[in-house]
Amino acid sequence: MSCRTPSIVVLATLDTKECEGYYLKERIEANGGRAILMDLSMRKYEPRLGRPDVDNDTVARAAGFTIKEVSKLDRAKAQEVMVEGATKLIKEMLAKGEVDGVVGLGGSTGLSMIARIMRELPLFIPKFVVTTVITEVCSIIAGSDTIPVWSISDLVGGERVNVIEAEVLNRVAAAVVKAASPTPYSIESRPTIFATQFGNTTPHIITAKDYLTRRGYDFISFHALGKTGGYIMERLLEAGKAVGVLDVTTHELVDEVAGGLYVASEGNKLRLTTAGKLGIPQVVLPGAVDMIGFWSPETVPERFRSRCAYEHSKGLATVVRATADELYEVGKVMAERLNIAVGPTVVIFPLRGFSIIDNEPKARPRPGAYCQEMMEEDGRITFKTTSKPWYDPKADIQVLKALLEHLDTSKPNIELIVVDHNINDSEVGLLSAKLLDSMIKGTWRKGLIPEVPGLRVIKDNMSKVNEIVRSRIGN
Secondary structure, eight states: OOOOOOEEEEEEOHHHHHHHHHHHHHHHHHTTOEEEEEEOOSSOOOOSSOOOSBOHHHHHHHTTOOHHHHHTSOHHHHHHHHHHHHHHHHHHHHHTTOOSEEEEEESHHHHHHHHHHHHTSOTTSOEEEEESOTTTHHHHHTTSOOEEEEOSSOOOOSSOOOHHHHHHHHHHHHHHHHHHSOOOOOOOOOOEEEEEEOGGGHHHHHHHHHHHHHTTOEEEEEEOSSTTTHHHHHHHHHTTOOSEEEEOBOTHHHHHHHTOSOOOOBTTBOTTOHHHHHTOOEEEOBTTTTEEEESSGGGSOGGGTTSOEEEEETTTEEEEEOOHHHHHHHHHHHHHHHTTOOSOEEEEEETTOSSSSSSOTTOSSSOOOEEEEEEEETTEEEEEEEEEESOOHHHHHHHHHHHHHHSOTTSTTEEEEEESSOTTSHHHHHHHHHHHHHHHHTOOOTTOOOOOTTOOBOOSTTHHHHHHHHHHHTO
């Protein structure tokens, strides 16, 4: 067991947060760590409390500028330079084994810079940020494992911290030192499968998980909420953390297409591409693409409020029904992103709905839901249940139509299987698990359907499938 003192990088704009930065450094060292104070200030200034371990000119030069040059840039560009320089320096220290954790402090500007730096660092390196902007912090740090801490009082700088700052910073110092040197643990190492999940696809996940864990896999599921869901899963796939993907809940695609809140693509990191590029076996379903996701009813844009809606979690999660046009686009995007796959890839299309609520209202054992109408009463939004089913097979079939038109099933590694079930039927969960298991073990062959009691597969090549599509669309 190593007794090395954990080294912690402290990030702060010392021109405005000098006493807090030095106090945090002091308390880290008092709690048994080694602190490396790095200055993110965007201007040349005269320090009052000493020189940091890494001054802001060193940070700027790591990005190809001097601090004098940064001082002349507009604020947004100056922030970009300092973020780039700090990220580069910390990554170099990490590569040399010189850093065990990172902690930062700041208001809105400091939080923005620190969050961007921490997002580029590896997962599981302890990351804490102390900030006044606690109500907005979740959206800013989403997609990284940064831990936010509320400063309670403002961080005002000067030469001396106040009693509240001292209390908060001392506790954060203790936490980051301990997190950077945790008590060793051991857990049985198993080949890992990643999955995506909503409450609306949980029955499928449970069936598949039970089958796969009994066969020796570790099963890790991600809540498909965008930056904290599919985005993180894609990053961990890049890091080589999984042998297979059960992508049941591709909901984030409909939010990306239609304007919902749970978007998992960012920049050139596109959802539903990493497994394909790396050749990782994947089973993919259109789970919960029937619904466009929002938080409280007030976050639903006006253009969606006349649609069929459903209050999933009171005051926290509201969904509205995706249209036929939106679902066609989802199927097209799904196909285009899966066409790049170089490893085994199977898409399972469930003809009887994509979620628990997307089912016949009288279906058993999981009846579907009825649409709710969003109504404004006394300045607040309420929901009124209607007699219209949420289940809309005419809209849902557009995903299949797009897959038939755009998914390259001529490739030997890509297959489309259409089943006459709801996505949450146990037969579908077992099918997806057996397919993925055979892919990982190298026994999968295109066209072979695992034996699943009660499974209803449309078998007549694609002629029967096309007939179903035409009949639902009305052509």
